[in-house]
Amino acid sequence: MSTLTVKATNSWLLLISLTFLSLAASEWVKNPAVMILVVVLAVIIKGQSIVDIFMGLKTAPVVWRRLLLSYVIVVPAIIGAVTVWL
């Protein structure tokens, strides 16, 4: 199995695991702010994995990678902040 295949497979397993972690947090974490924090962090990590590994931007021009990574950090963070504080 090539290195790229191993990376893609690890990324896929991470995405699946974080999906179940988010669902578990929504069921079991009683504090809404903590639950939202866990879910938002999971989305950010998932987004970073898709951008870097699936989209292949880890080896792309830095400006494009930063643009996409900013998106996967800023948008979930705004949604989390709006949900908790507004």
Add this chain to the structure above:
Amino acid sequence: MLNEYPITDITPESGSKDLPGDFAMWLFILMELTVFAIFFISFATTQNFYPDMFGAGKASLHSLAGLVCTLALITSSYFVALAGIRLRQGNQSHCSMFLAAALMAATVYLITKFWEYSQLIEAGYNLSTNTFYTLYFFITFFHLMHVVLGMVILGYMLRRTRQGVYKIGEHSGFESGASYWHMVDLVWIMLFPIIYVIH
């Protein structure tokens, strides 16, 4: 001494290769992501104005259907990534196989989503029921349209791969299509928690 370390040996912070696929596709992806970001933030903001309505609306959704859709899209995106790796290695038959698998996983998403819509409509919910269902149907159906377009693109990529059109080093079109499909997956992994998980 100054020439001891040539400037070309300095590696950039994060690689130096070209953008995968066409530049125009990436501009399109950025525009699409911006539109979805506006929808998501609007949904989260409106939710705070009508917490009871949104709470009841989310309780009527099928979280298992949301989970199946998520797993299907993540897996489909994974297969497309594997197809791209095989294509770069010159293995077109494996590339075709993974593209076909990606299309099958996407079909699971479509079937699940239409099943969920039918369940909600049978229960009497539709676009005009209240603000929650207006946003729910609008955002999820808008995303579904992107999935359908993505499937058409994947189907075209599969046909071109079987025809042997993509050669080693000449697969910019393939990368553009794959990037679009990953964008569809990226949007869903944000949509899923906003609509199904956070309550």
